[in-house]
Amino acid sequence: MANDLREHTPHVQVWDAPTRLFHWAIVILVFVSWLSVDQGFMTVHLCSGLALLALLVFRIGWGLIGSTTARFRDFLHPPRTVLAYLRNGAGMYAGHNPAGGLMVIALILVLLAQAVTGLFANDGLHFSGPLALLVGDDASTRLTAVHSTIFNVILLLVWSHVVAVGFYLFVKGHNLVKAMVTGKKPHAHVPAEARITFTRSYIALLLLLLVLTAGAVAWFTIQGGAFL
Amino acid sequence: MSALAYFGGVTVATVLGLGIAMLLRPGFAHAVLQSAGLESIPISDGLSFYAVRVQPLFDAHCISCHGAAREKGGLRLDSFAGTMRGGKHGAVIAAGKAQHSELFTRITLPATDDKAMPPSGKTPMNTDDVTVIRLWIAAGASGTLPVGAIKGAPRLVTPVKMPEINPIAVRKLRAPLAGQVAELQNRLPGVIAYDSRSSADLILDASLKREAFGDADLRLLAPLRARIVEANLSFTAVTDASAPQIAAMTALRTLRLADTKTSDATIRTLASLKALRVLAVANASSATLTALREKGVRVYGDVNGE
Numbered sequence: 001m002a003n004d005l006r007e008h009t010p011h012v013q014v015w016d017a018p019t020r021l022f023h024w025a026i027v028i029l030v031f032v033s034w035l036s037v038d039q040g041f042m043t044v045h046l047c048s049g050l051a052l053l054a055l056l057v058f059r060i061g062w063g064l065i066g067s068t069t070a071r072f073r074d075f076l077h078p079p080r081t082v083l084a085y086l087r088n089g090a091g092m093y094a095g096h097n098p099a100g101g102l103m104v105i106a107l108i109l110v111l112l113a114q115a116v117t118g119l120f121a122n123d124g125l126h127f128s129g130p131l132a133l134l135v136g137d138d139a140s141t142r143l144t145a146v147h148s149t150i151f152n153v154i155l156l157l158v159w160s161h162v163v164a165v166g167f168y169l170f171v172k173g174h175n176l177v178k179a180m181v182t183g184k185k186p187h188a189h190v191p192a193e194a195r196i197t198f199t200r201s202y203i204a205l206l207l208l209l210l211v212l213t214a215g216a217v218a219w220f221t222i223q224g225g226a227f228l
Numbered sequence: 229m230s231a232l233a234y235f236g237g238v239t240v241a242t243v244l245g246l247g248i249a250m251l252l253r254p255g256f257a258h259a260v261l262q263s264a265g266l267e268s269i270p271i272s273d274g275l276s277f278y279a280v281r282v283q284p285l286f287d288a289h290c291i292s293c294h295g296a297a298r299e300k301g302g303l304r305l306d307s308f309a310g311t312m313r314g315g316k317h318g319a320v321i322a323a324g325k326a327q328h329s330e331l332f333t334r335i336t337l338p339a340t341d342d343k344a345m346p347p348s349g350k351t352p353m354n355t356d357d358v359t360v361i362r363l364w365i366a367a368g369a370s371g372t373l374p375v376g377a378i379k380g381a382p383r384l385v386t387p388v389k390m391p392e393i394n395p396i397a398v399r400k401l402r403a404p405l406a407g408q409v410a411e412l413q414n415r416l417p418g419v420i421a422y423d424s425r426s427s428a429d430l431i432l433d434a435s436l437k438r439e440a441f442g443d444a445d446l447r448l449l450a451p452l453r454a455r456i457v458e459a460n461l462s463f464t465a466v467t468d469a470s471a472p473q474i475a476a477m478t479a480l481r482t483l484r485l486a487d488t489k490t491s492d493a494t495i496r497t498l499a500s501l502k503a504l505r506v507l508a509v510a511n512a513s514s515a516t517l518t519a520l521r522e523k524g525v526r527v528y529g530d531v532n533g534e
Contacts, residue, residue, distance in 0.1 A: 123293075123300070126349065141297045145296075145297050145298065159242070166238065167234055170237075171231050
């Protein structure tokens with residue numbers, strides 16, 4: 001039956017909708033965050049930062065309960081495997097390959113650090129992150145400097161990510177961008193034994209609602225608990 | 229496409245990207261070129277007009293946002309190099325042309341203008357500060373021009389900064405003797421005062437009481453003696469009977485005993501005062517004074533007839 005399917009459908013679904021939406025939302029939010037702070041639109045910067053934080057928390061949850069290819073255990077590999085993959089590119093993976101998995105973890109951690117330090121940062125004028133008052137002016141200024149430095153790390157990671165995606169496209173003939181848009185990869189690029197289980201999208205929606213609710217509770221608690 | 233060709237293309241694209249970024253962001257371009265040693269880093273002389281007159285103004289008004297901790301607009305004003313490098317939109321100083329310098333324009337905008345610097349909420353530069361910066365730019369925005377070379381600059385006024393005092397901590401520090409100090413200040417007006425706003429140390433000055441202040445009065449101050457760091461007993465009626473009282477002022481740093489009824493005997497007891505650094509006396513023996521000088525005490529006064 002599986003072989004029949006492979007013969008009749010040229011592509012196979014590997015990415016679920018929540019993972020793809022998360023990916024492109026992150027791309028947009030990182031760009032908006034940079035543009036807004038560059039142009040001094042700090043309210044927009046705050047909103048995009050908070051959205052980024054919510055999505056990252058969601059992604060961590062989705063990495064635990066999401067579809068097979070979205071789960072951390074699917075793409076987290078020991079360093080030896082990652083090094084071997086980088087050396088000879090051997091093996092075929094339905095979702096992220098070992099190097100890609102490492103990039104996902106690095107990006108999630110760095111973006112998380114960026115979003116969290118942003119909560120405590122200030123622009124020295126009229127804008128402070130929602131938690132800046134909790135740590136005092138000196139610590140807030142230090143975290144602002146960290147926030148600025150992390151942006152350079154993000155640039156480096158994004159550059160590496162784009163270069164790697166380009167390598168797959170131009171050298172190996174794998175269009176990972178298209179796969180991340182459609183969710184599908186050609187059969188030839190997916191191991192025959194791959195069994196992907198998709199978690200229903202409404203679970204993702206519930207998870208996102210849970211994250212947003214927790215965020216809203218935290219927000220209003222910090223702002224003085226007016227609604228409690 | 230081969231991997232070699234691809235990575236060659238990536239290298240070219242990266243270099244091109246950096247080139248475009250450097251064209252769009254001149255400040256970034258200067259930073260890159262200076263880091264690579266392809267452009268000299270402007271350095272200011274320590275005694276230049278810039279270092280003595282201009283940089284302190286930036287330190288006071290600008291570097292909280294344009295310094296190491298925060299580089300708003302990609303601009304750093306915490307060094308001559310940073311100032312001349314400019315921000316992400318280019319140079320902020322046009323040497324010789326103050327009116328064409330972005331920095332000068334910003335500091336002279338009305339406070340209500342969104343682009344005014346420092347922004348509202350921060351201490352603005354006063355007229356003298358603005359004049360100093362205008363004169364410096366007009367003279368070529370040099371980092372080496374000596375401080376006296378630019379004529380017409382307002383006189384340098386060094387601001388006096390009073391250290392911040394925590395009144396609660398001071399009250400706590402003074403608490404053990406506060407009641408007795410207050411009582412003795414009432415009984416002997418003008419004789420006892422605190423050494424400073426933040427100190428619990430005491431200064432005893434009975435010189436204006438002259439003969440009205442004697443041994444009995446000094447005995448009254450016995451509870452405070454460990455806190456007295458300066459005592460002026462000149463012209464008072466204290467005698468050698470007060471020697472033990474004075475010798476018990478273990479924190480005493482300065483003692484004035486000119487024109488009192490004390491003798492060499494009292495001066496000899498001072499050898500036990502380890503904190504004593506200054507002594508003004510009259511009619512002490514040279515041997516006694518020499519002994520004190522050997523202990524590091526600066527002694528002023530007459531030596532009696534030996």
